[in-house]
Amino acid sequence: MISKTLMAASTRPIILAILSRGENYGYNIIQKVKDVTGGNLEWTDGMIYPVLQRMEMDNLITSQWKLSGENRPRRYYTITEKGRKELASELTGWRNVWQALNRFMTPVPAEEQ
Amino acid sequence: MFDLEKAIREWKRDLQKHEVFEDGLIADIEVHLRDAYDAQRKAGLEEEAAFRMAVTQVGKADRIASEFDKNRIVKLNRRSPLRPGRFMPALVWNYIKTALRVIRRQKIHSFINITGLAIGLTVCMLIVLWVADEWSFDRFHANARQINRVYRDESATNIDATSALTPPPMAAALKSDFSEIIRSSRFGYWQIPLVAFREKSFNEPGYRHADPDFFTMFSFPLVKGDPETLLTDPYSVVLTETTAAKYFGEEDPMGKVLTVNNTFDVVVTGIAEDVPSNSTLEFDLLSPFDLLLKEYIGEDNRDNWGFNSFSTYVMLPQNSSGDDFNQKLKGYLQKFGSEDPDELALQPLTDIHLFSNLGHDLRNRGDIKYVWIFSILAIFVLLIAGVNFMNLTTARSANRAKEVGLRKVVGADRSQLIRQFFGESVLMALFAFIAALFLLEILIPFFNAISGKHLSSPWQNNPLILCGFLGMAVMAGIVSGSYPALFLSSFRPIQILKGNMRSAGANSLFRKTLVIFQFSLSLFLIIGTIVISRQLSYMRNIDLGFDRDHTIHLSIHGELLEKYDAIRDRFLQNPEVLHVTASMALPTNIQSSPGTPEWEGKSPDTKMEIKADFVDYDYIETFGIPLVEGRSFSRSYATDEETAFIVNEEAVRRMGLQKPVVGKRFGFWDIDGQIIGVMKDAHFQSLQHKIEPLVFKIFRPWLRRMYVKIRSGNISSTLRSLEKSWNQMNLGYPFEYRFLDEDFSDLYKAEARLGSIFQSFAGLAVFIACLGLFSLAAFIAEQRTKEIGIRKVLGSSTIGIITLLNREFLRWTAAANLIAWPLAYFVMRRWIQKFAYRTNITIEIFMLAAMIGLAVTLVTVSIQTLKAAMANPAKSLKHE
Numbered sequence: 001m002i003s004k005t006l007m008a009a010s011t012r013p014i015i016l017a018i019l020s021r022g023e024n025y026g027y028n029i030i031q032k033v034k035d036v037t038g039g040n041l042e043w044t045d046g047m048i049y050p051v052l053q054r055m056e057m058d059n060l061i062t063s064q065w066k067l068s069g070e071n072r073p074r075r076y077y078t079i080t081e082k083g084r085k086e087l088a089s090e091l092t093g094w095r096n097v098w099q100a101l102n103r104f105m106t107p108v109p110a111e112e113q
Numbered sequence: 114m115f116d117l118e119k120a121i122r123e124w125k126r127d128l129q130k131h132e133v134f135e136d137g138l139i140a141d142i143e144v145h146l147r148d149a150y151d152a153q154r155k156a157g158l159e160e161e162a163a164f165r166m167a168v169t170q171v172g173k174a175d176r177i178a179s180e181f182d183k184n185r186i187v188k189l190n191r192r193s194p195l196r197p198g199r200f201m202p203a204l205v206w207n208y209i210k211t212a213l214r215v216i217r218r219q220k221i222h223s224f225i226n227i228t229g230l231a232i233g234l235t236v237c238m239l240i241v242l243w244v245a246d247e248w249s250f251d252r253f254h255a256n257a258r259q260i261n262r263v264y265r266d267e268s269a270t271n272i273d274a275t276s277a278l279t280p281p282p283m284a285a286a287l288k289s290d291f292s293e294i295i296r297s298s299r300f301g302y303w304q305i306p307l308v309a310f311r312e313k314s315f316n317e318p319g320y321r322h323a324d325p326d327f328f329t330m331f332s333f334p335l336v337k338g339d340p341e342t343l344l345t346d347p348y349s350v351v352l353t354e355t356t357a358a359k360y361f362g363e364e365d366p367m368g369k370v371l372t373v374n375n376t377f378d379v380v381v382t383g384i385a386e387d388v389p390s391n392s393t394l395e396f397d398l399l400s401p402f403d404l405l406l407k408e409y410i411g412e413d414n415r416d417n418w419g420f421n422s423f424s425t426y427v428m429l430p431q432n433s434s435g436d437d438f439n440q441k442l443k444g445y446l447q448k449f450g451s452e453d454p455d456e457l458a459l460q461p462l463t464d465i466h467l468f469s470n471l472g473h474d475l476r477n478r479g480d481i482k483y484v485w486i487f488s489i490l491a492i493f494v495l496l497i498a499g500v501n502f503m504n505l506t507t508a509r510s511a512n513r514a515k516e517v518g519l520r521k522v523v524g525a526d527r528s529q530l531i532r533q534f535f536g537e538s539v540l541m542a543l544f545a546f547i548a549a550l551f552l553l554e555i556l557i558p559f560f561n562a563i564s565g566k567h568l569s570s571p572w573q574n575n576p577l578i579l580c581g582f583l584g585m586a587v588m589a590g591i592v593s594g595s596y597p598a599l600f601l602s603s604f605r606p607i608q609i610l611k612g613n614m615r616s617a618g619a620n621s622l623f624r625k626t627l628v629i630f631q632f633s634l635s636l637f638l639i640i641g642t643i644v645i646s647r648q649l650s651y652m653r654n655i656d657l658g659f660d661r662d663h664t665i666h667l668s669i670h671g672e673l674l675e676k677y678d679a680i681r682d683r684f685l686q687n688p689e690v691l692h693v694t695a696s697m698a699l700p701t702n703i704q705s706s707p708g709t710p711e712w713e714g715k716s717p718d719t720k721m722e723i724k725a726d727f728v729d730y731d732y733i734e735t736f737g738i739p740l741v742e743g744r745s746f747s748r749s750y751a752t753d754e755e756t757a758f759i760v761n762e763e764a765v766r767r768m769g770l771q772k773p774v775v776g777k778r779f780g781f782w783d784i785d786g787q788i789i790g791v792m793k794d795a796h797f798q799s800l801q802h803k804i805e806p807l808v809f810k811i812f813r814p815w816l817r818r819m820y821v822k823i824r825s826g827n828i829s830s831t832l833r834s835l836e837k838s839w840n841q842m843n844l845g846y847p848f849e850y851r852f853l854d855e856d857f858s859d860l861y862k863a864e865a866r867l868g869s870i871f872q873s874f875a876g877l878a879v880f881i882a883c884l885g886l887f888s889l890a891a892f893i894a895e896q897r898t899k900e901i902g903i904r905k906v907l908g909s910s911t912i913g914i915i916t917l918l919n920r921e922f923l924r925w926t927a928a929a930n931l932i933a934w935p936l937a938y939f940v941m942r943r944w945i946q947k948f949a950y951r952t953n954i955t956i957e958i959f960m961l962a963a964m965i966g967l968a969v970t971l972v973t974v975s976i977q978t979l980k981a982a983m984a985n986p987a988k989s990l991k992h993e
Contacts, residue, residue: 026141027148045149046172049142050180057184071149075141 007043011051012060013090019061019079020087025068026052026075052077060086115161121146124168128414131178133185139404143745146171152396167955172368184660202516212537215513216544223541226505229884230545230589235552238582240491242568245578247479249391250466254332256428259295261435261459263287263425265446265469268456268584272674277471279425279457281406282416284324286449287427293438299402301423303409304817306669307846308398309372310360316668316849319356319397322405328385330428331394337367338383343942347403351383356397374671375845379409390567393465393475424475427459435459490874495585497631497881499593504595504624504890506538514604521606530602538594546586563869602874624892628885629929632966635882636933637862637940638875639962644941644954645868651952652861658698658795660737661857669695669819673846677819689824689831692735695816696728698920700736701857703797703807710781710808712768723760724797724805725781727812733792735822743775743790746811754811756786762794764806781808796950799860803949820853879965883973886922890974894918894981901981902989914982915975922974923967930963935964 017064018024018032030045055061068074079087125143128134134142149170150893153163171177217224264282267274284297305318328340328351335343336354337823343351350371357366366381373379379400388395402423406415414420429438442457460469467481517530525533546890554570561568569575669677681693698705703726710723730753733745741762746753758779765774780786794804832850839848858865894901901914909917938954945951 025144027145030145044172045145045170046142046174046177048147049138049182050177050184053138053181054184066903072144073140074144075137 010031011043011048012055013087013094015048015051015055016060016079016083016087016090019077020057020084023076023078025077029077059083115164117150120164127924128174128178129590130194131174131181133178133181134174139535140179142171142177184540208533208536211516211533211542212540215537216541222505222586225542225884225887226502227545227548229505230498230542230593231548231552232877232881233495234545234549234582234589236874237491237495237554238549238553239556239568240487240494241578241582242557243560243564243566244484244488245489246391246566246568247467247484250479251391251393251462253389253391254462254931256332257462257463259357259428259431260330260462261427261429261438262462262465263427263457264460265421265470265614266456266458275471276421276473277424277469277475278421278473279423279963280418280420281402281410281414281423282418282449284425284427287425290445291438291441293429293441295430296326296330298327298330298426298430299423300327301402301405303405303422305668306373307375307671307937308360309375309845310369313360314845314847315359316847319395321396321399322402323399324398324402326428327399328383330426333388333392334386336384336386339383343383343528344399344401346380346382347401347407348377348379349382349401350379351385351399352381353385353397355387355388357381357384373408376671379404391466391536393462393478395693396703400434416990418446423632426462437460441840493631493634494877494881495536495589497627497878497885498636499589500624500627500631501885501888502538502541502589502593503596504627504885504892506594507600513601517601518606521604530912531598534598534601535594536590538597539590542590542593545589546583549586550582563866563873565866589903624889625925628882628889628988629925629932631878631882631885632926632929632970633932633936635875636929636962637937638871638878639965640933640937640958642868642871642875643942643961644937644945644952645864645871647952647958649861649864649868649944652800652864652948652950653858655796655800656714658738658793659797661701661853662818663825664735664822664853665832666699666818666820666853666856667848667850669816671846673844674816676842676844677816680819680839680842680844683842684821684835687831687834687838689827690821690833691824692731692822693819694729694731694735695819695894696726697731697812697815697817697854698726699818699856700726700797701853701860702799707781710779711790712770712780713778715768719768721764721806723764723781724807726797726807726809727815728809729811729813729816731811733790735820738795739793740790741793742773743788745790746809750789752925753789754813756780756784757789757811758786759790759792759809760788761792761804761807763804764808765791767806779808784810786810800946821850879969883969886970886973887977890918890922890977893921898981898984898989901984902986905982905986906990911979911982915978918978918981919974922970926963926966926970930959930966933962934959 014033015029018029024032026048027045030043030048033043052061052063056063056077059080061077061079063075063077065073066076121143124146126140128139129143139458149167150163153166156158156163158166159209209255222800254260254347262277265276265278265279267276279299281299284299288294288297299322300321302321305316306320307314308317308320309315323344325342328335328343335351338351343349352360352366360366360371361369366384369381370378371381385399386935388397406412410420429435439458442459445457446455460471460621465475465478467479467484469478520530520533557568557570560566669680673680677695681695686692703724705725706722707725709720728746730746730748733740745757746757746759750757760774760779770777774788774791777788778785779788792809796804799807823835836848897918904914904917937959941954945954
């Protein structure tokens with residue numbers, strides 16, 4: 001299980017990462033997250049919409065209503081240039097955190113103690 | 114059977130309860146629900162179970178709503194991309210256009226509005242200029258803070274008495290006895306001399322005398338001459354530029370010789386710039402004090418410590434306190450006269466104009482009380498003008514409600530509207546400011562005439578004050594525009610555009626209070642004006658107890674005194690001349706006193722100061738002073754010139770003499786004489802003073818003024834023939850005369866001035882109060898338009914409606930009277946109590962003021978109410 005704070009912090013980069021592969025709509029984004037994490041990230045589906053709205057207000061993504069294959073109108077989200085930059089900087093951040101964690105958790109050479 | 118669509122509808126209804134779910138968002142989530150449902154169905158669930166799973170998956174509506182809510186707060190704090198910028202330069206022209214359009218559309222109201230504010234600003238500016246001038250007195254001297262005037266504190270013998278006059282030896286004595294005194298100078302005059310250069314000659318009332326330190330102490334800039342050496346040669350003189358031009362025109366005055374009193378010469382050694390009008394020390398010609406000793410009062414008075422007739426100024430080092438020095442001065446005078454109980458003290462130069470209340474002080478001083486009173490008046494006037502501006506603007510606001518509504522609908526937010534209205538009121542205030550500057554230019558000469566000032570317009574030399582005025586105007590605009598701005602911008606567009614104008618009842622109490630307040634102020638000023646003018650006319654018409662009509666007087670100084678008898682005989686040959694006499698002081702204001710006299714049967718501890726004047730024969734006859742006992746001075750008694758005294762009834766009463774008083778021994782100084790007559794009490798002083806004990810004695814060497822009483826018939830031809838006789842005598846002095854009546858009026862100049870200032874302010878206050886009433890009447894009529902319409906429809910007459918509307922105003926007038934009457938009574942009673950002889954403050958004065966107030970109110974208010982009452986009810990009811 002993942003803590004609530006980590007969830008909150010990771011939501012936006014994950015959405016950006018998904019959208020960086022192409023436009024997508026709310027339901028599908030959730031599905032992708034579930035597929036990739038194998039259910040370790042438990043999102044309440046509805047909670048994604050406020051996040052998407054907020055990201056749109058921040059100009060990270062834009063949205064557009066489109067008719068999908070099953071003849072259902074859906075709101076498709078697209079990542080913006082600003083969103084891509086945000087994603088890049090988030091990735092660096094997450095990598096740094098990950099490296100830091102790794103460094104501390106791997107066995108340490110004797111001379112550094 | 115499970116109905117999916119129905120279930121979704123119910124689920125949506127649940128979402129719709131939350132305000133944040135806009136339709137788009139709901140559609141978004143609905144699609145999500147349907148996708149989830151489809152997925153569950155595919156996984157093999159029953160329809161109903163699949164729907165429940167999908168709903169659970171989407172999550173609880175209120176939790177999602179609260180997340181959206183957070184976004185909304187963020188949105189409010191930031192401007193959405195659709196919002197207009199804070200300042201739209203493109204709209205500025207529109208604002209100006211709107212403002213000008215409003216001004217143009219409501220010409221009368223704009224005119225009243227701007228005029229009211231302009232008058233308020235003008236009055237305020239005038240007072241600021243006046244107050245600044247009063248404060249500036251004597252402060253232009255570089256050493257102003259170090260210079261002090263020495264005065265005598267006589268409270269040991271005379272309660273509360275002080276005197277600004279000091280003896281000739283004091284200045285030098287103080288300087289040599291106290292190291293703290295760096296410089297000292299005497300300043301004074303003894304007579305009005307005749308000064309001549311070639312054929313030009315003038316009597317010079319501005320001829321003064323001072324010591325050599327004078328020009329290094331005081332900053333009177335010199336055009337020519339060296340301040341270090343000026344006034345060292347006794348027979349030298351410094352002229353002001355104007356005086357120099359009067360005598361020498363274009364010629365260089367330096368080194369020229371002027372003849373004084375046809376007896377001695379003085380050499381021009383310096384030219385000073387004209388003395389500024391804000392100086393308490395004034396001179397046109399200035400000679401060394403030694404000249405005064407040598408030529409006028411005699412060298413033997415150089416060390417006379419009893420000759421208290423001149424001012425003494427001393428200069429202390431920087432940062433030294435006059436108060437400390439006053440301690441050192443204690444008992445100083447006893448060094449020179451062992452019986453002299455008076456004390457010396459210093460008074461800062463800068464206090465002389467506003468804070469001095471010494472005896473024998475310079476004339477034409479100011480009074481700090483008036484400075485405060487006028488400053489407060491200025492603030493009141495500006496406040497009232499501002500409030501009226503506010504009232505009038507708010508009253509007109511209903512007309513602009515639609516504009517506000519429309520602006521809001523197309524996206525203006527409140528702060529923009531507030532700025533727009535502030536901009537408008539500041540624009541109006543600037544118009545008013547420009548108008549006020551013009552008004553100020555027109556009014557300054559009038560104001561100078563009544564206040565006796567020499568104010569110049571701020572354009573000429575005072576850019577700082579001008580900037581201050583501009584600031585004042587802008588402030589007035591902002592402050593008085595604040596209420597309309599906040600009020601107008603608070604209109605709710607939906608209500609306005611629907612036609613519901615909400616009434617602003619909330620602040621009507623505030624408005625009414627202000628109207629009552631300004632009306633009280635007007636009433637107070639009206640009452641003040643009436644009281645002052647009544648007291649003035651009372652003083653002018655009171656029977657003084659002596660006859661001052663058709664009497665001219667001439668100065669007899671220098672050689673003229675020697676020729677006085679010849680002049681008198683010559684004048685008496687003229688059949689139109691009734692009497693000729695002379696005296697030391699003008700009979701309108703006898704102030705000098707020889708101290709306590711001696712008399713027969715005086716008990717040792719009786720103290721009585723007596724006023725005295727030295728006169729010539731025929732004095733009693735010339736002024737028609739009635740005698741109650743004894744006789745007048747007469748040439749047939751050889752001893753009259755030496756030992757005869759005529760006293761007044763008050764003196765007899767105070768001395769406790771029993772009849773017959775005539776023949777009783779009496780005298781002052783070392784004269785042992787007797788009383789030859791008792792005259793009826795008469796007012797030989799301003800009516801502020803009670804009649805005091807008075808004595809007349811003949812003493813011909815001290816005569817200074819000659820009086821000629823002429824027949825009332827052909828005054829101008831008599832004066833012409835007198836001038837002819839004068840010139841035929843080749844006296845060498847011009848024939849300069851004054852009517853005694855003028856001097857009498859001069860006694861009450863201060864009161865007359867106060868009266869005219871009160872009158873002007875009363876006029877202005879009434880005018881401004883009228884504007885206030887007018888605006889309030891307009892406001893109320895506007896508010897009650899519909900009510901009036903309904904009343905008319907139901908059969909009310911025009912008269913009935915006017916009465917209805919006026920009734921309220923009459924109530925306020927009554928309230929204003931209640932406030933103003935007691936206030937005016939107490940203030941005016943205090944003022945009038947300084948006169949020993951005064952009129953009564955009667956109820957009629959108050960009634961008259963109330964009547965004036967009432968009449969003004971009715972006329973002003975009726976203009977508005979009549980308009981409202983005559984309006985066609987169909988019209989007022991239609992605009993729903």
